[in-house]
Amino acid sequence: MNKHIAVLAGDGIGPEITAGAVEVLRAVADRFSHTFTFEPLLMGGCAIDACGEPLPAHTVERCLSSDSVLLGAVGGPKWDTLPGDKRPEKGLLGIRKAMGLYSNIRPAKLWKALADASPLRRELVAGGVEIVVVRELTGGIYFGERGKGSDAVMGETAWDTEKYSEREIERITRIACELARRRSGRIISVDKANVLESSRLWRKTVHAYAGKYYPDVTVTDMLVDNAAMQIVKDPAQFDVLLTSNLFGDILSDEAAQVTGSIGMLASSSLGDTTCGLYEPIHGSAPDIAGRDIANPIATILAAAMMLRDSFGMQKEYAAVEHAVEETLAEGWRTADIFSEGTKQIGCREMARRIAEHI
Numbered sequence: 001m002n003k004h005i006a007v008l009a010g011d012g013i014g015p016e017i018t019a020g021a022v023e024v025l026r027a028v029a030d031r032f033s034h035t036f037t038f039e040p041l042l043m044g045g046c047a048i049d050a051c052g053e054p055l056p057a058h059t060v061e062r063c064l065s066s067d068s069v070l071l072g073a074v075g076g077p078k079w080d081t082l083p084g085d086k087r088p089e090k091g092l093l094g095i096r097k098a099m100g101l102y103s104n105i106r107p108a109k110l111w112k113a114l115a116d117a118s119p120l121r122r123e124l125v126a127g128g129v130e131i132v133v134v135r136e137l138t139g140g141i142y143f144g145e146r147g148k149g150s151d152a153v154m155g156e157t158a159w160d161t162e163k164y165s166e167r168e169i170e171r172i173t174r175i176a177c178e179l180a181r182r183r184s185g186r187i188i189s190v191d192k193a194n195v196l197e198s199s200r201l202w203r204k205t206v207h208a209y210a211g212k213y214y215p216d217v218t219v220t221d222m223l224v225d226n227a228a229m230q231i232v233k234d235p236a237q238f239d240v241l242l243t244s245n246l247f248g249d250i251l252s253d254e255a256a257q258v259t260g261s262i263g264m265l266a267s268s269s270l271g272d273t274t275c276g277l278y279e280p281i282h283g284s285a286p287d288i289a290g291r292d293i294a295n296p297i298a299t300i301l302a303a304a305m306m307l308r309d310s311f312g313m314q315k316e317y318a319a320v321e322h323a324v325e326e327t328l329a330e331g332w333r334t335a336d337i338f339s340e341g342t343k344q345i346g347c348r349e350m351a352r353r354i355a356e357h358i
């Protein structure tokens, strides 16, 4: 297959970690006889420096005509004093919007070799943990009506509105069902239906849609307060976790923490087409940028998700995952996941070793 991939390296460690992911993708192309071409594009602080804006129109246009987009991370102290709409992060929101990405998928996997990195007791995670949070990304309280006022008795007031439509819930349910089909066939859908009207619509719509179009997928419901507790009590019970924007924001960070290191976790954002945005969940880590010590694995796993979810390359995805597993099993570690008895290497060397295992 021929695939054209837009690469938004961004700022800080962005260029180092995306270079590592591109090296691994080249190894995949060699082994499985694909042709991948890579187009570097500007977004974030580097785009502000080069053309005065965080998301140049050329970047948007080229991303939209690519097969998929790989992103490093954006931002850093150099641009922190700029006004809100001129900041690097604005580029990120802009590209998500331009690409119509309404779902965010974040797998939180505990790698066997890193079991000790989990803050949970060993027996709770001994059987392995992989929670895939499917979070609705463009609706709910972050985008609902909001306002401020004042009350003579109570003082200042402020409000935000949680609002969802059937169509918004159906399309994120479809993404979760497609994913569940390729995995355990089970979804846990999180809401607060005992209190919130919007959650009652969420629950009703998820069941109606999944029941009609994905009868082979089992959906069970869990209240968000219980879900927050269960993730630390018995994380192995989860596979695909379907959530609204707000609940997903919180639960995906909790699930990520169960697995230990931020440098290991990838995420993808998808909309109605197969052209998605794939990135690590961490930021640009300016404190370690340019020193060849960043962990490239989150970005390499993001590239693997691109192979599977945008290009339908299941075997290629598995090859990358296996290569990461092997490299860790041999004891190679970047500084953030280093522990007594393992061998420390830099970002470039980690990517090279993973690519060699493909």
Ligand code: NAD
Pocket (backbone or CB within 6 Å): 013, 017, 072, 073, 074, 075, 076, 077, 089, 092, 262, 263, 279, 281, 282, 283, 284, 285, 286, 287, 288, 293, 294, 295, 296, 298, 336
């Ligand atoms: P961060 O995720 O960049 O860093 C938090 C800590 O984790 C730091 O100590 C960092 O060194 C470490 N870390 C992160 N990624 C690592 C990796 N791959 N390997 C080893 N260590 C790693 O979060 P922050 O410090 O809060 O933010 C720094 C900048 O990144 C800010 O400008 C912020 O706005 C931006 N940011 C961007 C994104 C994005 O582009 N998607 C996301 C979050 C933060």
